[in-house]
Amino acid sequence: MDYFREAAEIYAGFLSHCHEDHLDGLTTFNLPVYCSDATKELILRLKTRNERANTQVTSTPRFAHLRSNLVALPMNIPTKVSVGKVEVKVTLIEANHCPGSVMFLFETSTASVLVTGDIRAEPWVVNSFINHPFLIPYASCKPLDCIYMDTTFAYRNNGCPPYLEIGPNGPSVEELLQLLERYPSDTRFVFNKVGTLGYEQIWIRIWARFHEKVHIDQYHLQLYQAIMDFDSTARQLVLNCVTSDPTAARFHACSPSCRDYLESSSYVVYLSPVVDFHPLDVKILQSTYPSHQKGFKLVPGLSTSRLPVYTCQGLPAYRRYMLHNGEYFPLSLPFYYSRHSSYRETTHLINSFQPRQVYPCTTRLEYYKNGFSMQDLFGPYCRTASNGFRHDQEMLSQVVQVPIPKESPVLAHRESSDSSNSSHGSILEMLCHNLKQAAASTTGGNHDRYNSPNAKHHPRRAPRLKRIVASRTLSVDPRLRAKRTTTIVK
Numbered sequence: 001m002d003y004f005r006e007a008a009e010i011y012a013g014f015l016s017h018c019h020e021d022h023l024d025g026l027t028t029f030n031l032p033v034y035c036s037d038a039t040k041e042l043i044l045r046l047k048t049r050n051e052r053a054n055t056q057v058t059s060t061p062r063f064a065h066l067r068s069n070l071v072a073l074p075m076n077i078p079t080k081v082s083v084g085k086v087e088v089k090v091t092l093i094e095a096n097h098c099p100g101s102v103m104f105l106f107e108t109s110t111a112s113v114l115v116t117g118d119i120r121a122e123p124w125v126v127n128s129f130i131n132h133p134f135l136i137p138y139a140s141c142k143p144l145d146c147i148y149m150d151t152t153f154a155y156r157n158n159g160c161p162p163y164l165e166i167g168p169n170g171p172s173v174e175e176l177l178q179l180l181e182r183y184p185s186d187t188r189f190v191f192n193k194v195g196t197l198g199y200e201q202i203w204i205r206i207w208a209r210f211h212e213k214v215h216i217d218q219y220h221l222q223l224y225q226a227i228m229d230f231d232s233t234a235r236q237l238v239l240n241c242v243t244s245d246p247t248a249a250r251f252h253a254c255s256p257s258c259r260d261y262l263e264s265s266s267y268v269v270y271l272s273p274v275v276d277f278h279p280l281d282v283k284i285l286q287s288t289y290p291s292h293q294k295g296f297k298l299v300p301g302l303s304t305s306r307l308p309v310y311t312c313q314g315l316p317a318y319r320r321y322m323l324h325n326g327e328y329f330p331l332s333l334p335f336y337y338s339r340h341s342s343y344r345e346t347t348h349l350i351n352s353f354q355p356r357q358v359y360p361c362t363t364r365l366e367y368y369k370n371g372f373s374m375q376d377l378f379g380p381y382c383r384t385a386s387n388g389f390r391h392d393q394e395m396l397s398q399v400v401q402v403p404i405p406k407e408s409p410v411l412a413h414r415e416s417s418d419s420s421n422s423s424h425g426s427i428l429e430m431l432c433h434n435l436k437q438a439a440a441s442t443t444g445g446n447h448d449r450y451n452s453p454n455a456k457h458h459p460r461r462a463p464r465l466k467r468i469v470a471s472r473t474l475s476v477d478p479r480l481r482a483k484r485t486t487t488i489v490k
């Protein structure tokens with residue numbers, strides 16, 4: 001799954017989506033690779049940044065030779081796939097991460113496994129899963145053996161808030177666009193850090209609010225055109241929301257950017273998707289509101305164009321503002337946008353199915369030593385066997401070299417917990433939560449995540465495990481660093 005190195009007992013590959021960090025080994029993988037229609041068409045056309053920059057050479061896309069290996073499976077319809085000697089029923093379910101991204105539900109007569117791939121499990125997404133015709137049995141009464149979960153934001157290193165609250169993307173983008181409406185009408189807006197697929201709803205929302213097309217580069221336009229028969233987002237984009245003509249566009253998501261051309265004639269505001277807000281960013285956001293401007297002393301700053309700009313005393317010089325109708329508007333703005341789930345969202349998904357086992361899609365021994373165990377994260381949301389999570393046993397065996405016990409019968413007992421009522425406030429409310437957490441971790445405050453305001457969501461760490469791990473200071477085997485979990489379907 002999302003890792004393509006041939007080995008004994010690997011008979012096929014499954015690809016959840018087209019992002020580069022999921023394609024390791026794919027160029028030389030000679031076995032069938034199952035994916036969605038959209039992912040297949042995207043993979044066949046993928047080019048690196050260098051290949052795209054070199055317009056003199058018409059290079060063949062590096063995965064173009066895989067056309068016969070890539071096998072597109074239908075969405076939402078269980079399809080029988082032979083993997084070695086075993087026949088597996090495979091169902092692809094939209095994962096809300098980027099065009100073509102899917103979860104895989106694998107079912108045999110004796111086992112059932114859900115692999116999320118990368119996923120943004122916003123509440124509406126999880127609600128769609130528990131009402132999906134082929135997931136309803138597992139959400140109601142049928143035991144699901146295992147979920148391989150995207151745990152990208154379920155664990156943070158020291159110095160970061162342990163659990164970030166990330167609001168749903170839609171309301172966050174709408175808040176941003178409401179701010180942009182107040183800028184002068186000839187302002188140009190350039191999106192930074194949106195060079196990979198997965199930001200499409202921003203372009204659709206811009207078109208819906210401003211009735212204007214977003215400038216994207218020819219390469220991305222061709223990718224969307226290639227999948228518009230399979231993907232409703234791509235279809236909406238191509239038909240209405242994006243253009244490859246930069247001249248008339250106020251909004252730009254192009255790569256390379258036309259910023260130099262734009263800056264010569266009008267103010268340009270840079271917009272960046274983030275999940276970790278810095279305290280300075282809060283000040284910047286607040287500075288767009290007149291009622292919050294009292295604490296700001298603005299002075300003329302250096303401009304790269306003929307247009308005057310201002311900087312704020314106490315803030316770095318690169319934080320610049322324009323003056324419009326007596327109000328200062330920042331020339332760079334962060335906004336919440338995440339293609340991965342927050343910890344709260346992952347627990348909502350896990351709790352909705354209460355599987356017997358959970359594996360993280362990526363894992364590190366260092367993380368495990370610091371408390372990144374499935375028992376810690378998901379214990380109360382699962383109907384796990386009495387001997388715990390196999391992932392934890394496997395990681396523990398790396399540390400203390402203990403044998404992994406055989407699986408014991410599933411416990412009938414199921415702890416109840418309810419995270420399905422998760423709701424998110426405004427961006428500023430989430431900022432306050434995240435900043436409180438950041439302050440606690442950077443000022444020597446209490447690092448114990450179990451004392452956080454969300455403590456009820458956080459299961460207690462298994463004390464025995466913690467003691468054993470803490471007593472060892474083994475160096476980490478480099479092979480275990482950020483290893484993507486490989487699912488072998490026999």
Ligand SMILES: [Zn+2]
Nearest residue numbers: 017019097118
């Ligand atoms: Zn991804």
Ligand SMILES: [Zn+2]
Nearest residue numbers: 215252254258
């Ligand atoms: Zn542009």
